[in-house]
Amino acid sequence: MEKLAIDGGTPVRKEKIFYGRQWVDAKDVEAVSKVLTGDYLTCGPTVTALEQKICEVTDAKYAVSVCNGTAALHCACIAAGLGKGDEVITTPITFAASANCAVYVGATPVFADINPETYNIDPDSIEAHITDKTKAIVAVDFTGQAVEHKRIREICDKHGLIFIEDAAHAIGTKYDGKPVGSLADMTCFSFHPVKTVTAGEGGAITTNDPELYRKLHLASQHGIVRNPAEMVEKPEGPWVYEMQELGFNYRMTDFQAALLISQLNKLDKFSARRREIVNKYNEAFKDIPELFIQKEIPESDTTRHLYIIQLKLDKLTCTRRQFFDALAAENVQPQVHYIPVYYFPFYEKRGYKKGLCPVAEEMYKGIMSIPLYPMMTDEDVTDVIAAVKKVVNAYKK
Ligand SMILES: *Cc1c(COP(=O)(O)O)cnc(C)c1O
Secondary structure, eight states: OOOOGGGTOOOSOSSOBOSOOOOOOHHHHHHHHHHHTSSOSBSSHHHHHHHHHHHHHHTOSEEEEESSHHHHHHHHHHHTTOOTTOEEEEOSSSOTHHHHHHHHTTOEEEEOOBOTTTOSBOHHHHHHTOOTTEEEEEEEOGGGOOOOHHHHHHHHHHHTOEEEEEOTTOTTOEETTEETTSSSSEEEEEOOTTSSSOOSSOEEEEESOHHHHHHHHHHHBTTEEOOGGGOSSOOSSTTOOEEOSOOOBOOOBHHHHHHHHHHHTTHHHHHHHHHHHHHHHHHHHTTOTTEEEOOOOTTEEOOOSOEEEEEOGGGBSSOHHHHHHHHHHTTBOOBOOOOOGGGSHHHHHTTOOTTSSHHHHHHHHHEEEEOOOTTOOHHHHHHHHHHHHHHHHHHBO
8 A cells, every 4th residue: 555645655746736726817817907007997898898798608687796705695685685583594514605694684594404415405404494584595506516496496486585596606507508697586606716717806696687686786886876867866967876775885896807707708618627627536436435426416517616525434544634634745735615604603602503404514524625626737637536545545444
């Protein structure tokens, strides 16, 4: 057996590889430079062009660009009219922002459990958590796989709930042939550098509902209206604008929009390469009894953001921590997505207790994400597979 790097052996590769990274090329740089030396750094035509581009990519009627994915979720909760006393059902296996957005508007996040095979929110558990205070669902397309839209839509229709999709991982994914972004009442995207396409920092919300679009726009731009036709009072002159609601300044700049348009032009290429790598990993790991690999529902045509391996700890002599450190020592740096949101002190202090979502907690114990991004070479992919196999072999029972 090969000696692990953590025990003094030779690492599988020389340079460390991380779980995700952006791919910015000369075309992206050129697009940004052009806007930087132009007339508008913000509130200009590139932002409008980006919103049109997002509509094209997602098949949504309307898109509002914002400064990050968290702002997108906050705006969606405002547009949904959520507030004190309202409950919002979400998953614990997500970035904290998916639940925090409810807290921002005074509502209460309620955590439903996940499906142990797909890792996405379990519609049965959603139903089990519905009360007469439930107003919305924030469903997360975890790792990029689409949530169970058909079931979630039925639940929302039956109980009169608003369906907010946190698609921070899922730009480029389709459900039943329809792009994510055209399906839920509102879909939120993030364009952070680890996500599939980036604006440096950026986000967007898509919707097909003109009234939600109007509210999203107000929430992200100080609640200000500039079109005289939408004003409460007839304007005295052309300088008049009206602040109708309490909103925020969540705008994206025009140079970020330029970067994102250029990135979206490469989305198909990025998606194809991600898919290729996922297929290689799936093939390499399918016969390793010590690992469980996430399953996909047939409806989801997925652009994957994360690739997760789940250790079957009863078949290994190591802990998750030991496996994690051993893989890192081979210069394949894993990460864990995610710590169940209600484990954090902020939520614990508010009365959320361990044990709320047993399936999610069990899954969390064994998971780690391995590198997945389109700029990985075939050699990188081979190294990652070799490192995972090396560590499994060293620790298998
Ligand atoms: C990244 C992410 C967000 C937040 O996006 P930011 O752009 O970083 O604010 C929200 N939800 C999920 C699931 C994410 O992965």
